[in-house]
Amino acid sequence: MSQSTMPTPQEPAASGVSGQRPDAMTGSIERILPEATLARLTQYLRALNTLQSQGETRTSSGVLAQEAGVNPAILRKDLSLLGSYGTRGVGYMVADLAQHISTAMGLGQQWRVAIIGAGNLGRALSGYGGFQSRGFEVVALLDAAPEVIGSRVGKLAVEDIKNLKAVLEATSANIAVLSVPGAAAQELCDQVVACGVRSILSFAPIALQVPTGVNLRKVDLATELQILAYHAQNLG
Amino acid sequence: MSQSTMPTPQEPAASGVSGQRPDAMTGSIERILPEATLARLTQYLRALNTLQSQGETRTSSGVLAQEAGVNPAILRKDLSLLGSYGTRGVGYMVADLAQHISTAMGLGQQWRVAIIGAGNLGRALSGYGGFQSRGFEVVALLDAAPEVIGSRVGKLAVEDIKNLKAVLEATSANIAVLSVPGAAAQELCDQVVACGVRSILSFAPIALQVPTGVNLRKVDLATELQILAYHAQNLG
DNA sequence: GGCTGTGAATCTTTTCACAGCC
DNA sequence: GGCTGTGAAAAGATTCACAGCC
Numbered sequence: 459m460s461q462s463t464m465p466t467p468q469e470p471a472a473s474g475v476s477g478q479r480p481d482a483m484t485g486s487i488e489r490i491l492p493e494a495t496l497a498r499l500t501q502y503l504r505a506l507n508t509l510q511s512q513g514e515t516r517t518s519s520g521v522l523a524q525e526a527g528v529n530p531a532i533l534r535k536d537l538s539l540l541g542s543y544g545t546r547g548v549g550y551m552v553a554d555l556a557q558h559i560s561t562a563m564g565l566g567q568q569w570r571v572a573i574i575g576a577g578n579l580g581r582a583l584s585g586y587g588g589f590q591s592r593g594f595e596v597v598a599l600l601d602a603a604p605e606v607i608g609s610r611v612g613k614l615a616v617e618d619i620k621n622l623k624a625v626l627e628a629t630s631a632n633i634a635v636l637s638v639p640g641a642a643a644q645e646l647c648d649q650v651v652a653c654g655v656r657s658i659l660s661f662a663p664i665a666l667q668v669p670t671g672v673n674l675r676k677v678d679l680a681t682e683l684q685i686l687a688y689h690a691q692n693l694g
Numbered sequence: 695m696s697q698s699t700m701p702t703p704q705e706p707a708a709s710g711v712s713g714q715r716p717d718a719m720t721g722s723i724e725r726i727l728p729e730a731t732l733a734r735l736t737q738y739l740r741a742l743n744t745l746q747s748q749g750e751t752r753t754s755s756g757v758l759a760q761e762a763g764v765n766p767a768i769l770r771k772d773l774s775l776l777g778s779y780g781t782r783g784v785g786y787m788v789a790d791l792a793q794h795i796s797t798a799m800g801l802g803q804q805w806r807v808a809i810i811g812a813g814n815l816g817r818a819l820s821g822y823g824g825f826q827s828r829g830f831e832v833v834a835l836l837d838a839a840p841e842v843i844g845s846r847v848g849k850l851a852v853e854d855i856k857n858l859k860a861v862l863e864a865t866s867a868n869i870a871v872l873s874v875p876g877a878a879a880q881e882l883c884d885q886v887v888a889c890g891v892r893s894i895l896s897f898a899p900i901a902l903q904v905p906t907g908v909n910l911r912k913v914d915l916a917t918e919l920q921i922l923a924y925h926a927q928n929l930g
Numbered sequence: 931g932g933c934t935g936t937g938a939a940t941c942t943t944t945t946c947a948c949a950g951c952c
Numbered sequence: 953g954g955c956t957g958t959g960a961a962a963a964g965a966t967t968c969a970c971a972g973c974c
Contacts, residue, residue, distance in 0.1 A: 494965065496924055500917040501901060518933065527901030530933095531967055538935055546934040547974040563920060564927030571919070578821050582814035587875075588899050588916040593923075633922055639823075657926040659918050663824050665737060665763030673925040675918050680824040681736040682895050682911050683807070684799060686869055687829075688732055689909040690893040691800030730943065754955065766955095767945060774957055782956045783952040934973080944963070951956080 491562070495536045499559050501526040502533065506556040518549035569594045572631035572655070574646055575638035576601035576609075576616045579661060583635060585612050597629040602642075619646070626653045636660040647674075727798070731772045735795050737762040738769065742792040754785035805830045808867035808891075810882055811874035812837035812845075812852045815897060819873060821848050833865040838878075855882070862889045872896040883910075 491499070505525035509517055519537075523530040537543065537555070540562045544550045560566065571589065573580050576599050583589075584596045599611055602619045609616050617625050625631075634650045636643055636658060643662030650658060651672050658674045660666055663681075668674045727735070741761035745753055755773075759766040773779065773791070776798045780786045796802065807825065809816050812835050819825075820832045835847055838855045845852050853861050862870075870886045872879055872894060879898030886894060887908055896902055896912045904910045 490928070491924070492965075493921070496921045497917060500914070500920045504899060505901075520933085525901065527903075529967075531969095532965085534934060535936075535966080542935070544934050545974065546972065547932050549933065563924050565920065565923065567927075569919070569923050569926075578814075578818035582818040583915070585814050586915060589919065592916050592920065594916070594919050632926060633919065657922040659922055663740060665741075665761065667763075673922060675922055677913055677915070677918060678736070679819070679822060679913070680828050680830070681733060682913060683805070683825065683830050683869065684736045684801065684828065685729070685732045686893040686895055686909060686911055687801065687805050688727070688799050690805075690868060691803075692726070728943075756955085765945075767947095768943085770956060771944085771958075778957070780956050781952065782950065783954050785955065932974090934971105936969100936971090938968085938970105940965100940967070942963100942965070944961105946961070947959095949956105949958090952954090 491539060495539060496563070498526065498528060498532070498536055499563055501528070502536070503556060503559050503563075506552055506559070510552050510556065515552055516549050517552055517555075519544075522550070565593050567593070569633055570597045570629060570631045571595065571633045571635060572598040572600065572626055572629065572650075573635045573637060574600050574619070574622075574650065575636060575642075576603075576606050576611065577637060580635075580637040581611050583637060584614060594633070597631055598625050600625060622649055623653050626650075626655060631655060633657045633659065636662055636666075638662060640664040727775055731775060732799070734762065734764055734768070734772055735799055737764070738772070739792060739795050739799075742788055742795070746788050746792065751788055752785050753788055753791075755780075758786070801829050803829070805869055806833045806865060806867045807831065807869045807871060808834040808836065808862055808865065808886075809871045809873060810836050810855070810858075810886065811872060811878075812839075812842050812847065813873060816871075816873040817847050819871060820850060830869070833867055834861050836861060858885055859889050862886070862891060867891060869893045869895065872898055872902075874898060876900040 502522060505522050506517075508525060509521075519530040519534045523533040526533070537550075540558055543555055543558050571594050573584050573596060580599060580601070584599050589596060596614065598617060599614045600617045600619045600622060601607060606616050607618045632655065634655045634657070636646060636650075638646055640663045643660060643664055644666055647658060647660070647666050647668065651668060656672045658668065658672065660674060660676045661679070663678055666674060666676075738758060741758050742753075744761060755766040755770045759769040762769070776794055779791055779794050807830050809820050809832060816835060816837070820835050825832060832850065834853060835850045836853045836855045836858060837843060842852050843854045868891065870891045870893070872883060872886075874882055876899045879896060879900055880902055883894060883896070883902050883904065887904060892908045894904070894908065894910045896910060897915070899914055899916055902910060902912075
């Protein structure tokens with residue numbers, strides 16, 4: 459991730475977060491969830507949605523784990539990090555559990571995503587249905603190329619990257635996605651950070667440097683294929 | 695990793711491989727590289743390319759690690775799994791090391807990629823420059839929608855998914871990329887496997903089941919954003 | 931009887947720290 | 953002196969296996 463990956467996965471596989479919080483002083487009993495657990499929790503949520511849409515009201519670690527593609531023991535361990543929301547001998551209530559996971563993952567609020575780079579990938583991402591349905595709204599799409607600026611992509615008009623700060627402020631974006639060439643990525647990343655965005659998902663094929671307190675994840679498509687190629691060579 | 699994934703991935707975060715080889719009987723001294731190492735090796739390769747294009751002929755674990763965004767100790771450990779290609783007190787020869795890593799990762803051969811699903815994402819992937827430059831050639835783009843079939847995307851015409859088997863055979867594709875909606879993914883995955891493809895990269899937001907011996911990696915864009923959202927909530 | 935929650939055991943990955951060599 | 957290569961230690965993640973509860 460993985461990448462993540464990741465993972466980072468992992469990679470997975472290809473992914474990572476910089477900026478640890480130096481031990482909460484907040485009153486609430488906040489739990490720091492391991493990265494690997496976070497990745498799986500989203501799969502559980504999806505599996506729960508599927509079950510719910512099939513009319514299931516109750517489930518078990520075995521069924522859920524099967525659906526999410528993991529082993530039941532680790533599923534139970536993951537869930538136990540959030541608290542005890544199951545019933546021994548019975549299982550979990552689908553709706554309850556989904557609610558608890560959502561809350562723990564911060565999906566209560568609406569996240570506003572700005573996509574930097576309106577190339578093929580940026581445009582594909584801005585139309586990706588999987589985002590809208592999970593509380594992520596794409597609020598801006600920016601690019602530097604004059605021939606692209608002003609063109610429409612879905613409901614959005616591509617904005618000039620020169621107006622980055624104004625656009626980020628006007629839209630209150632709190633997540634940025636970098637879908638730009640490697641050569642431009644670090645410079646744009648710095649700008650985005652300077653505008654106060656502290657969560658960045660990068661598709662650029664380079665290792666970006668970000669200050670502590672900013673969290674960065676990477677998805678590296680060529681890396682994914684290379685790992686596949688390695689396995690293909692060795693298993694094939 | 696996860697790259698995101700990945701991790702991953704990882705991957706990475708969001709990524710994984712199914713199908714372990716049950717201990718080689720091949721004569722060659724094949725090394726099984728850990729998943730996490732594989733993800734990093736590709737970063738080292740990239741860093742080496744950068745250095746090479748800057749005219750550097752020699753480097754050190756410190757410099758390379760910095761460039762790749764990892765810690766020097768693990769870089770040296772990763773490289774030591776491939777053999778001893780450095781010189782104590784001196785460092786590594788850029789070109790040599792790049793060559794060794796490429797070989798170890800199976801990048802000697804040309805990989806032929808079929809993209810299943812010619813939606814926004816599929817089209818973006820088929821035009822992604824990062825593939826061509828790393829030994830991956832997109833040889834086919836398939837879809838089920840009549841209004842898309844036959845249209846041109848770059849040099850490729852979109853083929854009818856009904857001809858999957860014929861197309862995969864004609865192009866000798868050895869890697870498939872699934873960029874289709876979740877609902878269609880398992881069915882298409884099965885078909886691709888039935889056609890003999892044993893390496894699959896999936897962007898579908900579900901857990902796919904594949905038989906042993908097939909290796910599957912996933913990149914899950916919504917998961918990446920959700921992990922960011924979690925950190926944003928807790929660090930911000 | 932069946933399924934959760936969890937300590938203990940195992941396995942994997944990362945980091946440390948230093949011997950070995952140029 | 954400097955940098956690699958690598959055992960040993962530490963940290964982290966997964967799996968086992970079973971006590972506890974319905």
